[in-house]
Amino acid sequence: MFHTEDMEINMGPQHPSTHGVLRLKLQLDGEQIKDMRPVIGYLHRGVEKLCEHRTYAMIEPLTDRLDYVAAISENLGYCGAVETLMGLQIPPRAQYIRVVLAELQRIASHLLWLGTHALDLGAMTVFFYTFRERELILDLFEAFCGARLTYNSMRIGGLLEDVPRGWFDRVRHFLKIFPGRMQEYEDLLTVNRIFLGRTKGVGLLSAKDAIAYGVSGPPLRASGVNYDVRKALPYSSYDQFEFDVPLGSHGDTYDRYLVRMEELRQSCRIIRQALDRMPDGEVRAKVPKYIKPPAGEVYHVVESPRGEQGFYIVSTGGEMPYRVRFRAPSFVNLQALPVMCQGGLVADVVAVIGSIDIVLGDCDR
Amino acid sequence: MMEQIVIPILQVLIAVAVVPLLILYLQLVERKVLGFMQARLAPRRVGWHGLLQPVADALKLLTKEDTIPARADRFLFTLAPIVAVAPALAALAVIPIAGTPFTVFGYEVKPWISDLNIGVVYLLAVSSLGIYGTILGGWSSNSKYSLLGALRSSAQMISYEVPLGFALIGVMMLAGSASMVRIVEAQRSSGWWFVVPQILGFFCYFVSAVAETNRVPFDLPEAESELVAGFHTEYSGMKFALFFLAEYTNMIVVSSIVTIAFFGGWLRPFPNAEALAWLENGWVFFTPLVLAAFLGWLVGKRLGGNLMPMLIGGALGALLGFGIAVADPGGLASMRLPLLSGIFWFTLKVSFFLFAYIWFRGTYPRYRYDQLMQLGWKRLIPLSIGNVLLTGLVMLLLDRRA
Numbered sequence: 104m105f106h107t108e109d110m111e112i113n114m115g116p117q118h119p120s121t122h123g124v125l126r127l128k129l130q131l132d133g134e135q136i137k138d139m140r141p142v143i144g145y146l147h148r149g150v151e152k153l154c155e156h157r158t159y160a161m162i163e164p165l166t167d168r169l170d171y172v173a174a175i176s177e178n179l180g181y182c183g184a185v186e187t188l189m190g191l192q193i194p195p196r197a198q199y200i201r202v203v204l205a206e207l208q209r210i211a212s213h214l215l216w217l218g219t220h221a222l223d224l225g226a227m228t229v230f231f232y233t234f235r236e237r238e239l240i241l242d243l244f245e246a247f248c249g250a251r252l253t254y255n256s257m258r259i260g261g262l263l264e265d266v267p268r269g270w271f272d273r274v275r276h277f278l279k280i281f282p283g284r285m286q287e288y289e290d291l292l293t294v295n296r297i298f299l300g301r302t303k304g305v306g307l308l309s310a311k312d313a314i315a316y317g318v319s320g321p322p323l324r325a326s327g328v329n330y331d332v333r334k335a336l337p338y339s340s341y342d343q344f345e346f347d348v349p350l351g352s353h354g355d356t357y358d359r360y361l362v363r364m365e366e367l368r369q370s371c372r373i374i375r376q377a378l379d380r381m382p383d384g385e386v387r388a389k390v391p392k393y394i395k396p397p398a399g400e401v402y403h404v405v406e407s408p409r410g411e412q413g414f415y416i417v418s419t420g421g422e423m424p425y426r427v428r429f430r431a432p433s434f435v436n437l438q439a440l441p442v443m444c445q446g447g448l449v450a451d452v453v454a455v456i457g458s459i460d461i462v463l464g465d466c467d468r
Numbered sequence: 469m470m471e472q473i474v475i476p477i478l479q480v481l482i483a484v485a486v487v488p489l490l491i492l493y494l495q496l497v498e499r500k501v502l503g504f505m506q507a508r509l510a511p512r513r514v515g516w517h518g519l520l521q522p523v524a525d526a527l528k529l530l531t532k533e534d535t536i537p538a539r540a541d542r543f544l545f546t547l548a549p550i551v552a553v554a555p556a557l558a559a560l561a562v563i564p565i566a567g568t569p570f571t572v573f574g575y576e577v578k579p580w581i582s583d584l585n586i587g588v589v590y591l592l593a594v595s596s597l598g599i600y601g602t603i604l605g606g607w608s609s610n611s612k613y614s615l616l617g618a619l620r621s622s623a624q625m626i627s628y629e630v631p632l633g634f635a636l637i638g639v640m641m642l643a644g645s646a647s648m649v650r651i652v653e654a655q656r657s658s659g660w661w662f663v664v665p666q667i668l669g670f671f672c673y674f675v676s677a678v679a680e681t682n683r684v685p686f687d688l689p690e691a692e693s694e695l696v697a698g699f700h701t702e703y704s705g706m707k708f709a710l711f712f713l714a715e716y717t718n719m720i721v722v723s724s725i726v727t728i729a730f731f732g733g734w735l736r737p738f739p740n741a742e743a744l745a746w747l748e749n750g751w752v753f754f755t756p757l758v759l760a761a762f763l764g765w766l767v768g769k770r771l772g773g774n775l776m777p778m779l780i781g782g783a784l785g786a787l788l789g790f791g792i793a794v795a796d797p798g799g800l801a802s803m804r805l806p807l808l809s810g811i812f813w814f815t816l817k818v819s820f821f822l823f824a825y826i827w828f829r830g831t832y833p834r835y836r837y838d839q840l841m842q843l844g845w846k847r848l849i850p851l852s853i854g855n856v857l858l859t860g861l862v863m864l865l866l867d868r869r870a
Contacts, residue, residue, distance in 0.1 A: 112613075232506070297685055
């Protein structure tokens, strides 16, 4: 007699709000989602394989192309991994500058997330505001290393050069104006009833599920699990800074929003401390001209804006690594997407994708 | 013969020719205002401050390839944009833009096309026909995104039509008529705009009307982040332009209805207060406009064409002109221009509501489908029915009309 058919719909890979080339196969009952399967791999470039035929110094530019929204975090993680493998001591000034760069990168990445997330929910103005501030950070990066997206900003053993004259003052200037600008975003979103309706209780992820799926970064902390690599396994002198790890309680989209907003503030706090206590001295350790780490393997993790970014390197003592493996937070976090979207509506999918903040370059590698 | 047939036809032609032009520039205004709100410049390349941008856009749309997707229903696909735009333009027929007839070449011309005694009912009926354009367009495209968008919009527009109608019933009760002209006249005789006694009705009407026109925060049918472009995903070229035209015409129509039903149409503020009669004086609305434009231009030229100084300059000019007009140097206070005054106040009010539309777009995120339905059925409908009951009760107690 009468029957209704579920509609199968392809969201992506060309879609305005899948944040890149993510493809979602949705099974819809009207507007309700019955089943969802993320399909990835549209941006696979075989970076891990490429790394096996590059010297250690040549790999760093490749890491830029993984998570192109937060390239400095990738640089930091990769250099840290090689340095750990070689047992290098990094000069304190280089470590501090790396922290400043990484936290600026976190702010820039979170700003991009906030703008696109709000745009997905229909609030277009926030997008332009956040890009205005992101532009300031990109200018800082450009002054530091000449690039605006794929920085190749560090070198194994430290940095290529010290920061240009007056750069720290520019960072301070940014820190001075940024809280006021953040207030503008919050005025538009944090207490907006429509925004609350779209995000509260949407895309729930319990702490248990989050751990089971290996979720990391802000989505994990929004579910109430206190795990931040910067605190748990401090690298690049993060143990010398005071900062809080914001936690959520419900694990919904709104909590993930709040956690990231608080992270923006905490990043400013870290940068301020780093600038106040900036040590003098060299920015690069004594590194042999040809980098040949001893045979062995290393796994080094950093807290990228998206979560736990891991670098696993196997060396046989040659100029090139035997095997490189990246633990991509976007890839792991994406696995939890179907759990979060279960029983939601189509409109919730874009809200949830926005809130886990994936970068497909990172996910597909 | 002349007054029965020729003049109305000319009026219709003028309305159908002028409104699309207005809309082209309304869209430029929208982009400019949004740009201003979003800390960016908006169009500036084509013409001075982008003034020719609408022309360029229109040319682009006209010359674009007109695609019809394979396996689309060709007939309905072509019909849908026409069905969308025709009722929107038809609604303009009963909108009076001023109160006094004027003479052209010895013939009396009224500043409205038709003064139906059931104007409000006509408007409601005609505007609800526009839904067919959306549904047919979405369905005939043979695209899942379009279909989802069309389903959403049909549910949304039908739901919101109910509070829309109820909100206007309060006004009709107060005016004792459904004719747009009589509604405005009733506001003159009662001495206040109906927004005062009908504040609830105004609220219900405007919210429902924004939803009815599919604008932010109720733009679900074309939610670009979810459904790409909703029901008109597959449309291009002139067919797309017609949908676009329909949407913006509806915005103008809705703003006009709000103005007429709740804000006294062409009447000045406090239409009965003789102390404010100078508001109808030609000086008052003419001098500030000219001075505002002139000062805005001057300041903009001196300071490199930035929007903010131009706006401030314009505002200063308006204030200055206002001062001159009130001081009334030439004894022109007695020179009342009812027609120009009516058009001036009407345009001013309509512009404000159009601005509000753009303002919403710059501010709000989008509702979710279920939340939208809840707002409509659980909040607005009870509220608007309550408003009708309350209005009736108060009228009964005050015994204003038998």
